[in-house]
Amino acid sequence: MTNNRSEVERLKKLRERQLAARDPHKKQRKLQQTVTRKYRRATEPFSLGRMWDQTPSIWKGTLFGMSFGVIAILILPLFMDPVLAVTVGVIVLVVATIFGLLLGRAVDARDNIQDLLR
Numbered sequence: 001m002t003n004n005r006s007e008v009e010r011l012k013k014l015r016e017r018q019l020a021a022r023d024p025h026k027k028q029r030k031l032q033q034t035v036t037r038k039y040r041r042a043t044e045p046f047s048l049g050r051m052w053d054q055t056p057s058i059w060k061g062t063l064f065g066m067s068f069g070v071i072a073i074l075i076l077p078l079f080m081d082p083v084l085a086v087t088v089g090v091i092v093l094v095v096a097t098i099f100g101l102l103l104g105r106a107v108d109a110r111d112n113i114q115d116l117l118r
Contacts, residue, residue, distance in 0.1 A: 057111070058104035065100025069093025 073089030
């Protein structure tokens with residue numbers, strides 16, 4: 001008796017799967033969901049915070065490094081000879097930019113590894 005009941009359940013599930021596979025509106029519903037999702041994303045208000053969050057860390061690190069270098073170029077002439085200060089400031093700019101780029105790349109690599117481990 002239980003064998004017959006389990007066979008009936010198995011056949012019901014098989015029939016439901018077959019009907020779901022032949023559903024003519026399945027593709028249409030999927031397309032409509034995709035269009036709706038894209039429309040909602042497109043109509044959301046622009047946000048600098050969300051844009052900054054989506055920016056890769058490699059660009060953020062480079063920007064911070066360049067900012068530090070520009071600040072060094074602006075401040076160093078106050079403490080030393082202007083010609084020497086600009087030279088040292090440019091060197092600091094290049095080194096800080098490269099350091100920020102490498103640090104941002106390392107953060108992106110760490111995030112990618114964490115995403116792959118999930």
